[in-house]
Amino acid sequence: MAITKGPLLNTVPATQKQTLATNYLDLSSAANAGWGQQYVPDLMEKEAEVFGPRTISGFLSQVGAEESMTADQIIWSEQGRLHLSYKGLVTNSTGANNGTGATNTITVTTDIDGLTPDSHGVRVNDQVIIANSNGVHKCIVTAVTGVLAFEVLAYDLGAGGLADTTATTGTTILVYGSEYSKATSYMTGGTSTAQQESRGANEPVFKTFSNKPIIMKDYYEVSGSDVSKIGWVEITSEEGANGYLWYLKAESDTRARFNDYIEMAMLESEKNVDGTSIIDGSKVLPGSVAATAGVGTEGLFAAIESRGNITSGITGVNAATDLAEFDAILAEFDKQGAIEENMMFVNRATSLAMDDMLASMNSYGAGGTSYGVFNNSEDMALNLGFSGFRRGSYDFYKSDFRYLNDLATRGGINAAAGAQAIRGIMVPAGTSTVYDQQLGKNLKRPFLHVRYRASQTDDRKMKSWTTGSVGAATSALDAMQIHMLTERCLVTQGANNFMMMK
Numbered sequence: 300m301a302i303t304k305g306p307l308l309n310t311v312p313a314t315q316k317q318t319l320a321t322n323y324l325d326l327s328s329a330a331n332a333g334w335g336q337q338y339v340p341d342l343m344e345k346e347a348e349v350f351g352p353r354t355i356s357g358f359l360s361q362v363g364a365e366e367s368m369t370a371d372q373i374i375w376s377e378q379g380r381l382h383l384s385y386k387g388l389v390t391n392s393t394g395a396n397n398g399t400g401a402t403n404t405i406t407v408t409t410d411i412d413g414l415t416p417d418s419h420g421v422r423v424n425d426q427v428i429i430a431n432s433n434g435v436h437k438c439i440v441t442a443v444t445g446v447l448a449f450e451v452l453a454y455d456l457g458a459g460g461l462a463d464t465t466a467t468t469g470t471t472i473l474v475y476g477s478e479y480s481k482a483t484s485y486m487t488g489g490t491s492t493a494q495q496e497s498r499g500a501n502e503p504v505f506k507t508f509s510n511k512p513i514i515m516k517d518y519y520e521v522s523g524s525d526v527s528k529i530g531w532v533e534i535t536s537e538e539g540a541n542g543y544l545w546y547l548k549a550e551s552d553t554r555a556r557f558n559d560y561i562e563m564a565m566l567e568s569e570k571n572v573d574g575t576s577i578i579d580g581s582k583v584l585p586g587s588v589a590a591t592a593g594v595g596t597e598g599l600f601a602a603i604e605s606r607g608n609i610t611s612g613i614t615g616v617n618a619a620t621d622l623a624e625f626d627a628i629l630a631e632f633d634k635q636g637a638i639e640e641n642m643m644f645v646n647r648a649t650s651l652a653m654d655d656m657l658a659s660m661n662s663y664g665a666g667g668t669s670y671g672v673f674n675n676s677e678d679m680a681l682n683l684g685f686s687g688f689r690r691g692s693y694d695f696y697k698s699d700f701r702y703l704n705d706l707a708t709r710g711g712i713n714a715a716a717g718a719q720a721i722r723g724i725m726v727p728a729g730t731s732t733v734y735d736q737q738l739g740k741n742l743k744r745p746f747l748h749v750r751y752r753a754s755q756t757d758d759r760k761m762k763s764w765t766t767g768s769v770g771a772a773t774s775a776l777d778a779m780q781i782h783m784l785t786e787r788c789l790v791t792q793g794a795n796n797f798m799m800m801k
Contacts, residue, residue, distance in 0.1 A: 356562040358702065359749060359789075362642060362726050365760070367753035368512070373790060376505040383420045383474040383501075384411040389429065391460040403438070403461045405429065405472060407447045411634075412795075418446040420501045424477050427451060431470040433462035439478060508606075512752055512788040513568065513596045515561060519553040521546040523769050523777045550781055554763075557783050561761075563708065565749060565789040568598035596788045599747070603724065606794035608635075611718070611801050621656055622690070628725075628798060629691050636796040638727035640694045645723030646703035646713065649800065653697060657685045695725075718801065725798035746793050752786040759786040 390404040405427075407419045421427065425440045429451065438451035438461075453461060464470050525546055534548035535541040571594045603609070608631055610624065632638070645653070687696040700723060704710045713720035727746050751760040762784045765771070769779035791797070 356558050358644065358700065359562055359565060359747065362728075362747050364748040366748055366750055367758075367760070368750040369752070369754050372509055372511050373750050373788060374507060374509045375790065375792065376507045377793060378505050380411070385409065385416070385419060385472045386411065386413070387470050387472055389431070389461045389464045389470055391463045403429075403451050403453070404444065405449055405451055405470070407472070411471075416447070419449070421449050421472075421474060422477075422501075424479050425474050426476040426478055428473045428475055429453070429461060429470060430473075431462070431464050433464070436461060510570075510597050510750075510788045510790060512750065512786045513564065513594075514784065514786045515557075515564060516782070516784050517553060517557040517560070518780055518782045519550045520767075520778055520780045521549065521769075523767075523779070526769050526779060546779075553781070554783065558761075559708075561785055561787070563702070564596075564598065565787070566599045566702070567601075568596045568789075569601050570597050571595040597791070599724070599789060599791055600721065600799070602789075602791035602794045603797045603799045606791075607797040607799060608795070609799045609801055622660075625690055625695075629693055631798070632693065632796070636727065636793060638796050639692060640696070640728040641798075642726045642728055643695055643697045643723055644700035644703075644726065645697065645800065646700060646710070646721075649722045650697060650699055654685055657688055696728075700724075720801065722800040724800065727793065727796040746791070746796065748790050748792075749787055750790055759784060761785050 385407045386409045387405055387407040390406065391402075407416065407421075410416050421440055421443065423440050423443055427438050427440060429436050429438050436453045436455055438453045440449050440451050442450040444450055451461075526544075528545075529543050530545045532545070533541060533543055534545065597605075610628060632641075643653075685697065687694065689695070702709050703713060703721060703723065706714070709721065713722075753760055762782075764782050765779060766773045766782065767776045767779045768774060769777075
């Protein structure tokens with residue numbers, strides 16, 4: 300009978316008292332991998348948190364609210380302007396300025412916001428202001444000649460005509476009142492009964508907008524064996540839990556990343572346009588069984604770019620970093636809802652530029668001795684930052700927007716986007732009144748709020764469940780799967796009150 304000795308027996312003698320690979324375990328070899336070296340290092344078990352807070356979520360929770368919905372679409376309406384104001388041109392029938400007996404035809408081309416209207420609301424006997432580079436004249440409407448045209452006579456020109464502006468649309472028209480003769484009915488003086496009757500009482504107008512939720516999913520999987528292993532690295536999850544089970548770290552990171560995706564999707568998402576490469580009747584979303592129309596959802600950035608305001612700054616480098624640019628922003632806000640309190644979420648460069656701008660307004664700013672409304676002394680730290688300021692009748696509150704700074708998120712995109720980089724956004728504070736189609740009544744809601752799918756049967760705001768054979772066994776899979784799902788969309792009401800800085 301032959302006896303076979305094991306090949307790894309430690310039987311080689313040493314001539315000196317020293318540690319050799321032949322008489323000690325070679326802890327760095329593949330055969331003994333996992334032990335380390337014979338000279339034990341000073342082990343720092345705690346995982347170093349070198350990036351600080353890694354999540355970027357939290358913006359929407361500061362400026363908005365969340366509300367459930369039970370439909371595939373959310374529809375809301377926004378009120379129109381109260382007063383009648385248009386852009387257009389003037390045509391003089393005599394072809395000469397201030398001609399005697401001239402007929403002054405005003406043709407409406409756009410409303411005051413630059414949109415082409417279906418018709419105007421001007422009526423016979425209305426008093427209007429006609430203003431352009433040739434002068435400002437108060438007029439009375441004598442006839443309505445079309446859905447986008449009417450005739451006027453100027454108070455200060457008698458029967459004379461206004462200056463032609465046929466070649467330009469730089470004429471502004473504003474209705475400011477009306478004047479009637481004694482013992483007359485409404486809207487007398489028109490050229491025909493049909494024209495008079497076609498301009499009855501003005502009805503309020505509104506614009507309807509809609510958005511749809513998207514379904515977002517993610518999951519984490521770990522085998523049953525790995526769940527049972529203890530690691531030597533002590534980890535801390537984003538929620539603050541700590542321990543030596545590595546799968547807890549991985550699951551926490553997956554959940555934190557999914558929460559960030561939820562917020563990023565509400566900021567960045569775009570609605571698909573039918574006929575694009577995503578949906579053209581033959582190409583569909585992965586997993587779909589038929590062509591899908593109208594995929595995607597409208598995020599905050601898309602809403603502001605399509606319905607809001609954009610400023611690129613006076614210098615074209617950093618938006619809103621001098622008073623001239625802020626004055627231009629105030630002038631635009633005056634034309635819109637004139638919301639007095641606005642929150643600014645900006646990247647680091649813009650935040651510092653605003654601090655420098657505000658510091659330069661201080662008489663001691665040039666010497667670097669005084670920033671802000673406080674008394675500096677030689678023993679106190681110098682505060683070089685501002686959290687808010689007031690200009691005109693508007694209050695602005697400034698906050699850093701981590702999403703625009705983090706190199707792994709929008710910060711990296713901004714670095715490559717050049718002039719299209721987003722430097723910050725201005726969000727109005729407070730609430731807006733809108734008509735909710737689903738509830739059938741007017742409601743006050745924040746300008747920004749998230750709508751998520753929920754009912755008595757299933758709440759999909761942030762749904763999470765566990766499957767597999769680990770813990771509470773639900774299947775024969777020797778693993779634990781943690782699933783995450785949400786279905787939601789962002790409602791941006793009154794986007795005309797928002798400002799994007801590029």
